[in-house]
Amino acid sequence: MDVSMITKVWRMETTQILDIYIAIRTSQEAHKLQGSCSKVTMSRWRKKGAGKRTLLLLILLALVLGGTALCLASVNLILTTTEWGKSLHQGQVLLHQDLPPQQQQLDSDTQIYYQNVWEKQQYLYQKLREKSRPKRAAKNRNKRKTLLSAAHYEVRLPRGLGQTEMNADKNGTILHWAEVPLNSSSPIQYDGKRGEFIANQRGLYYLYCQVHFNEARSVYIKLDLLLDGSLIFRCLQEYSTTAASIHDPKLKSCAVSGLIALRPNSSLRLRTIPDASLRVDRFLTYFGLFQVH
Numbered sequence: 001m002d003v004s005m006i007t008k009v010w011r012m013e014t015t016q017i018l019d020i021y022i023a024i025r026t027s028q029e030a031h032k033l034q035g036s037c038s039k040v041t042m043s044r045w046r047k048k049g050a051g052k053r054t055l056l057l058l059i060l061l062a063l064v065l066g067g068t069a070l071c072l073a074s075v076n077l078i079l080t081t082t083e084w085g086k087s088l089h090q091g092q093v094l095l096h097q098d099l100p101p102q103q104q105q106l107d108s109d110t111q112i113y114y115q116n117v118w119e120k121q122q123y124l125y126q127k128l129r130e131k132s133r134p135k136r137a138a139k140n141r142n143k144r145k146t147l148l149s150a151a152h153y154e155v156r157l158p159r160g161l162g163q164t165e166m167n168a169d170k171n172g173t174i175l176h177w178a179e180v181p182l183n184s185s186s187p188i189q190y191d192g193k194r195g196e197f198i199a200n201q202r203g204l205y206y207l208y209c210q211v212h213f214n215e216a217r218s219v220y221i222k223l224d225l226l227l228d229g230s231l232i233f234r235c236l237q238e239y240s241t242t243a244a245s246i247h248d249p250k251l252k253s254c255a256v257s258g259l260i261a262l263r264p265n266s267s268l269r270l271r272t273i274p275d276a277s278l279r280v281d282r283f284l285t286y287f288g289l290f291q292v293h
Contacts, residue, residue, distance in 0.1 A: 148184040149201060150290035153177045155280035165214060167275050169195070172224075174211065174270045174278065177287065187262065187291060197268040197287075204293040205262055207233075209270060210255040212284035214277045223254035224271040233258055253284070259292070 156178040157163040168174050173195040179186065187201040213221045225233040235254035254272075270287060272278075278285060 148290065149187045149203065150182060150184040151186040151188055152180045152182060152286065152288035153190065154180060154282040154286050164279060164281050166278055166280050168272050168278065170274050172271045172274045174272060195269065199262040199266040200264055202263045203291045205260050205289045205291050207260050207289040208257040209287040210253060210285065211272060212279040213252040214279045218273060221252065221254055222272060223256055225256050226269045226271060227260065228267055232260065
């Protein structure tokens, strides 16, 4: 080999060594740069995490303080309300103790009055609500409505409507009954010759009767109601001959009432003391019944 070839080979090897050195340095610098970037990124993330933790702690502290304040306010309100209620109750007790018995009774009556008024208003309100509800349509609109089966009688003397006194007959039968017109179907008819009421409809009826006496001779008064000749209702009142109440017209009334089962051709008779003197005003002496089933 000549000198030129040796020089050429040396130069090539030197160039390769320099290239390798430069590559190694470049790689080291790149690693350093990457490490510095990662360190900067980690520091930033650490700073952000520390800020979030601080904010979370502040929020929790604010919630704890707010809840504590709310609990203290609630306890204070409960204590204040309790003390106010106790003072009000004690004031009412002292007020009732200081009032005279008459005033206390007046307050009690006033409370009862307003309670009754309130109950009546509630009842009226309920009835108005029931009336305001739409009624259901009947299944058969063309079907005739069933009339109420009822009858009411009063005494009408043949001598005229102006007479207000009469006597029972010798058997004690009360006569001269006349039916009062009602918008109903009458279940009975009066037989003036027999002095009896004859039933023409079967059913269960509620019966009522009152007779006012103008009798000062007898020490007792009575009113009997007979069904087919058997006694079913009786009113009997006895008076002392020295009692001052014997001359009081308010104590001269006898009345009977109750449920009775009738069948067609059953007879009803009203009987009292024979020849007893009676007051026959329509609001004092009357007889009637109405069907309940």
